[in-house]
Amino acid sequence: MARGTQVDKIDVNILRALQRDARHNFADIAKSCSVSTDTISKRFRKMKKAGIIRGTTILVNPKSFGYDCVASIGVDVRLPRLNEVVELIQTIPGIVFFTTSIGREDIFCIAVLKNVGTLSQIKELIKGHPLVRNVTTTIWVDEILLCPENFEFNHLKEE
Amino acid sequence: MDEIDLQIIEKLATDARISFRKIAEELKISPDTVINRYQKLQETGVIRGSTVVINPKKVGYHCMTAFLIDASSLHILGNEANPVDSSLILGKLISMPNIILATKTVGDHDLLAIGVARDFQHLMLMTHKIARIPGVKDIQVSFWVEKSSLCPKYFIV
Numbered sequence: 386m387a388r389g390t391q392v393d394k395i396d397v398n399i400l401r402a403l404q405r406d407a408r409h410n411f412a413d414i415a416k417s418c419s420v421s422t423d424t425i426s427k428r429f430r431k432m433k434k435a436g437i438i439r440g441t442t443i444l445v446n447p448k449s450f451g452y453d454c455v456a457s458i459g460v461d462v463r464l465p466r467l468n469e470v471v472e473l474i475q476t477i478p479g480i481v482f483f484t485t486s487i488g489r490e491d492i493f494c495i496a497v498l499k500n501v502g503t504l505s506q507i508k509e510l511i512k513g514h515p516l517v518r519n520v521t522t523t524i525w526v527d528e529i530l531l532c533p534e535n536f537e538f539n540h541l542k543e544e
Numbered sequence: 545m546d547e548i549d550l551q552i553i554e555k556l557a558t559d560a561r562i563s564f565r566k567i568a569e570e571l572k573i574s575p576d577t578v579i580n581r582y583q584k585l586q587e588t589g590v591i592r593g594s595t596v597v598i599n600p601k602k603v604g605y606h607c608m609t610a611f612l613i614d615a616s617s618l619h620i621l622g623n624e625a626n627p628v629d630s631s632l633i634l635g636k637l638i639s640m641p642n643i644i645l646a647t648k649t650v651g652d653h654d655l656l657a658i659g660v661a662r663d664f665q666h667l668m669l670m671t672h673k674i675a676r677i678p679g680v681k682d683i684q685v686s687f688w689v690e691k692s693s694l695c696p697k698y699f700i701v
Contacts, residue, residue: 403595404596405593406595407594407596408594435602437598437599437602438596438599439598439599440559441559441595442556442557442558443560443592444594445590446589449588455647457656459686486687522652523612523649523651524651525647526647526649526650529646529647530646531592531644531645532638532643532646533598533644535638535643536598536605538603540604
């Protein structure tokens, strides 16, 4: 299996710094790597161009926007007509992430919603589709811990 | 939060490295206002942080995985002598390499974690490692190889 695009130690340092804080000063990263600030901006642009970096973003608290219910939804579909259900899911507001998956569920979604009532409505809506066999909902409790810096890059240096 | 706050958030969500001066110019307000608003949004917890969005495949991770975890009842309820709960499992999960999100849940399972794995062998190793966390009774794995849609503002998945 392909190991992915080549990145070196400097690239990894840039990714690490930006994972913790996307606004991290390039001059500081440059200093810690003993290279010029220009090198860091060049590397950053290069990784963006190569598609390693999709972009940078802030993480906001859904609660601050009145979204009190974060949940994952698993959908069990009568295969092989998965796409018809995917088309339905694409149209549902509040579903912020979905993917077809392998495992007990055929589709895995994450929804950010106003309240549990909305979750119930979505569940009924998906369940109403004739090709859907079952829907399971799991509500995420307050403490959602994000840790993007847990990404390991060690394997990239093996080559 | 007002319209200006929302516009600042929107701009930073699309590009977290945008300069405050550029935001100020675009919104026709002073850079100081942007800085003050940004600091306030951070203090009040509206903005929890910022990060770079990596394409996992490009750095050698070919399976994204959701681990749906059941805790044994003793560890949820605990007891007087040994007051343990699922928070311990949660803490262990989030300190594991390549687990990028973990949360307690209500519903079908007790905890959920999302992780990145290099290949199936790596996925197996990760699953076994989670299984060895004290209090973990059962794990259900759901994984995907192709991402379809995402809203990075709330989570990086």
